[in-house]
Structure formats: C-alpha cells, structure tokens
Amino acid sequence: MDPTKLLEADHRQVEDLFDQIEKAEGDERMPLIRELETALRAHMQLEEEVLYPRVTAVTGDDQVQEAETEHELARKMMADMIALAPDEPGFDGALEAFKAGIEHHVEEEEGEMFPQLRSEGAQVLAEIATPFMQKRVELGLPMDAAALAAASTKEELLEEAKNAGVEGTSSMTKEQLAEALAGVMA
Numbered sequence: 001m002d003p004t005k006l007l008e009a010d011h012r013q014v015e016d017l018f019d020q021i022e023k024a025e026g027d028e029r030m031p032l033i034r035e036l037e038t039a040l041r042a043h044m045q046l047e048e049e050v051l052y053p054r055v056t057a058v059t060g061d062d063q064v065q066e067a068e069t070e071h072e073l074a075r076k077m078m079a080d081m082i083a084l085a086p087d088e089p090g091f092d093g094a095l096e097a098f099k100a101g102i103e104h105h106v107e108e109e110e111g112e113m114f115p116q117l118r119s120e121g122a123q124v125l126a127e128i129a130t131p132f133m134q135k136r137v138e139l140g141l142p143m144d145a146a147a148l149a150a151a152s153t154k155e156e157l158l159e160e161a162k163n164a165g166v167e168g169t170s171s172m173t174k175e176q177l178a179e180a181l182a183g184v185m186a
C-alpha cells in the first residue's frame with residue numbers, strides 16, 4: 001500500500017474544487033469554499049501527523065520544514081480569502097494567490113517528496129500505511145475505491161478487507177475488494 005497515491009487523489013479533489021469555485025458565482029461559491037477548507041485542513045493534518053514526521057529520515061529536514069512552512073502559508077492565505085465575501089473586491093485575487101500557493105506545494109510533493117519516498121523510503125511507506133488509513137477515517141477524508149486500488153496490491157486489499165470483516169473476499173477481483181473496503185471505511 002502506497003499512502004502517497006491516496007494523497008495524490010486528495011490533491012486532484014482539491015484542484016477540482018478550485019475549478020468549481022472559479023466557475024461558480026456569488027452565493028454558489030460559499031458551500032464550495034467550505035468544502036475546500038474542510039478537505040484541505042484534514043489533508044494537511046494527515047500529512048503533518050502521519051507522513052512528515054517519518055519523511056525526514058528519507059529526504060532530510062529541509063524538505064519537510066519547507067513543506068510545513070507552505071502548509072502554514074496555505075492556512076493563512078485560506079483565512080485571508082475566507083475573510084472576504086465572494087462578491088467583495090479582492091476576493092478573486094485572494095483566491096488566485098491561495099490557489100497558486102497550493103499548486104506550488106503540490107508540485108513539490110508530487111515532483112520531489114513522493115517520488116523520493118517511493119524509491120528510497122518504501123519501508124517508511126509500508127510502516128505508516130495502517131496509521132495513515134486510521135487517521136484518514138478519523139479525519140473523515142474520502143475513501144475512494146479507485147484511489148485505494150491504485151495505491152495497493154490485490155494481496156494488501158485482501159488482507160485489509162478480511163481485517164475489516166468483509167465477507168466472500170476469496171472470490172473478489174482487486175476492484176471489488178477496493179469497492180468493498182471503501183464501503184466499510186466510509
């Protein structure tokens with residue numbers, strides 16, 4: 001199981017929400033902004049509590065410190081944006097600044113940190129898999145079947161599904177296992 005694959009699925013969800021906010025108008029924007037805030041806060045907390053503390057051993061302190069600083073900046077830019085009503089002057093500028101900050105951070109995670117973890121930190125990724133999944137459930141982050149299938153081998157899904165009390169696992173395909181597991185963890 002590779003937790004970074006699920007984090008990448010979170011990033012796609014956040015990008016999709018930014019798109020929706022940009023296309024929406026006036027009052028339609030508020031529920032989307034709230035959804036973005038909830039998703040991002042949970043995602044950052046998951047990375048900070050479960051992933052980053054274990055990453056330093058693989059990438060060194062600098063990359064993790066930079067990532068944590070970028071999370072703090074993201075929280076600040078998000079608060080600045082939320083402080084403005086969507087129809088207030090300056091909102092679009094605050095939204096674009098916030099989005100650019102997130103894009104930069106996601107690029108660094110997906111372009112540097114995650115690839116380095118996959119090539120040099122397989123052991124760390126394996127060790128954090130279980131606490132990572134528990135924390136996701138606790139934080140209410142989505143358990144997407146397709147992302148789960150992409151992040152895991154069939155054997156890993158089989159094991160997790162059995163542990164979660166799913167029945168009839170022996171005749172299931174990898175996709176069916178991911179669906180069943182996503183169902184019980186949601």
Ligand SMILES: [Fe+2]
Nearest residue numbers: 007043047109
């Ligand atoms: Fe991330």
Ligand SMILES: [Fe+2]
Nearest residue numbers: 044047067109
């Ligand atoms: Fe991050």
